Amino acid sequence: TIEVKDLYKIYSLEGVEIHAVNGITINIEDGEFVSIMGQSGSGKSTLMHIIGCLDKPTRGSAKIDGQEITDLTENELADFRLDKIGFIFQTFNLIPRASALKNVELPLIYAGVSRAERRERATKMLESVGLGDRLSSRPTQLSGGQQQRVAIARALINNPKIIFADEPTGNLDSKSGTEIMAILDSLHEQGKTVILVTHEAEVAEHANRLIRLFDGKVIEDGPIKAN
Amino acid sequence: TIEVKDLYKIYSLEGVEIHAVNGITINIEDGEFVSIMGQSGSGKSTLMHIIGCLDKPTRGSAKIDGQEITDLTENELADFRLDKIGFIFQTFNLIPRASALKNVELPLIYAGVSRAERRERATKMLESVGLGDRLSSRPTQLSGGQQQRVAIARALINNPKIIFADEPTGNLDSKSGTEIMAILDSLHEQGKTVILVTHEAEVAEHANRLIRLFDGKVIEDGPIKAN
C-alpha cells in the first residue's frame, strides 16, 4: 500500500520557488494499476521519484507498506527500494560503459545473487524484451527504443512488488510498445502494483485508474473510461 | 535536395555485423515534409544522422544540395551542418552544466552572432516553446518534456533550411506536443524541409509523405493516408 499525505517538493532556483509537487494526497492499494497523466512539467516524474523511494519530499508523508519513507536514511531507502521497487526511468539512466547484460544484472549484484543465477535471469529478461541477440552491446551501441527496453528489463529483474514506469513506451514503435504493455499487464495479473506515467491514451487505458496532475496537484482521480 | 543512393551503415560487434542501414536509396525535394516510421532498431536514427551530416556511411552516396557529404572532412561537415541543418535528437544531447539559454545560444555562438543578438533570439525561441520562465535552469533541473523542448529550440535557432526531428514529441503530453507540431507545420509553410521520425500516427500525419523502414531498408514510400 502506498499512502501519500500533503506531499510537497519545492525547489528554490535563484529566488524563485518551483512547487514541483504542491500538496498531493493519494492512496494506492496493493495490486492496483494506475496511470498518471498531465502536462509536461506538472510533477509526474517528481511524484514518482518520491513514492519510488528515489527522492525525499520537502514536507509531507509518504508511507509504503506502513513504512514512513521520510524516516529512512539514504542507505535504508536504497535497501527498501531494492527489495520492493522496480523503476523504469524516463531517461533510462543506464551505465554507459557496461553491456546490456551487466546493466540488467546490477540489481541482482546488489541483492547478492550468485553469478550463474544472475547471468541466467538477466539473459532471460533481455530475451523477453526482444534483446537476446544484443546482450554484450553497450547503451551507445543501441537505438533509443533498445535502450528503453534494457531499462525496462533492469527494473523488472528483481521481481519487484511495485513497478513505477515513467513513459516506458515513449521511444517505442507500436509493436514493441504493445509487447512491453503485455509484460506490464501480466505483472499486474500476478498481483503486482503498477504505476505508469504516460501521455498516450491507449497506453493509459491498460490501467483501471487515472490520476491527472496539473501544476503539482491532483486535478482528477478516478476509474479510466476505456474507449 | 537530399539524394541518397545505395547507402549502408554497418557496425562490427564481436564478429557480428549489424546492418543498421542496409541499402537505402531515396530522394527528398526542398520543402517536403516527410515522416519516417519503423520498428525500434530499424535504422531511423542512423539514417537521420547520416543525412543530417552527423555521421558518415560505410558505403554509398549522400548528397545535400549537390554536395557529396562523404567527400567532406569532419570540420567541413560541421560547417555545412551549422549552416543548413537543425537536428532535434532522440536523447536531447543537452550540455548538462549549461543553462537552457546557453544551450540554445550555442549554435549562434558557433555562427559568430553578437552576444546581444543571440541572447535575444535564444530568449524568444525558448518563449515560443513555453520555457520563457526557465532560461537559467540547467537540464537536470528540468522535466523530460522541458528538456526535449530546449533541444527543439536549439535545433531551430539558426533558422535552418532542413530540420531533422527524431521523435520530437516522445516525452510531451498532447498539449505540448500539439504546440511543437504547430511550430514544425509553420516552418514547413515557410518552405523548410522537415524530416520527422515518430512512432505516433497522429504526429506522422502532419507530413505529406511516409517512409517506412524495416531492418535497415525502405519497405514503404508514398503519400500519407490521413485519417
Ligand SMILES: Nc1ncnc2c1ncn2[C@@H]1O[C@H](COP(=O)(O)OP(=O)(O)OP(=O)(O)O)[C@@H](O)[C@H]1O
Ligand atoms: N554504435 C553502434 N554499434 C553497433 N550497433 C549500433 C550502433 N548504433 C546503432 N546500432 C544498431 O543499429 C540498428 C539501428 O539503430 P537506430 O538507432 O537507427 O534504430 P531506430 O530505428 O532509431 O530505433 P528506435 O526506434 O529504437 O530509436 C540497431 O539495431 C542498433 O542497435
Ligand SMILES: Nc1ncnc2c1ncn2[C@@H]1O[C@H](COP(=O)(O)OP(=O)(O)OP(=O)(O)O)[C@@H](O)[C@H]1O
Ligand atoms: N532539480 C530541480 N530543480 C528545479 N526544478 C525542478 C527540478 N526537478 C524538476 N523541477 C521542476 O519541477 C517541475 C515538475 O517536474 P517533473 O519532472 O515532475 O515534471 P513531469 O510532469 O514529469 O514532466 P514531463 O512530462 O515533461 O516529463 C518542472 O517544472 C521541473 O522543471
Ligand SMILES: [Mg+2]
Ligand atoms: Mg517526467
Ligand SMILES: [Mg+2]
Ligand atoms: Mg531512434
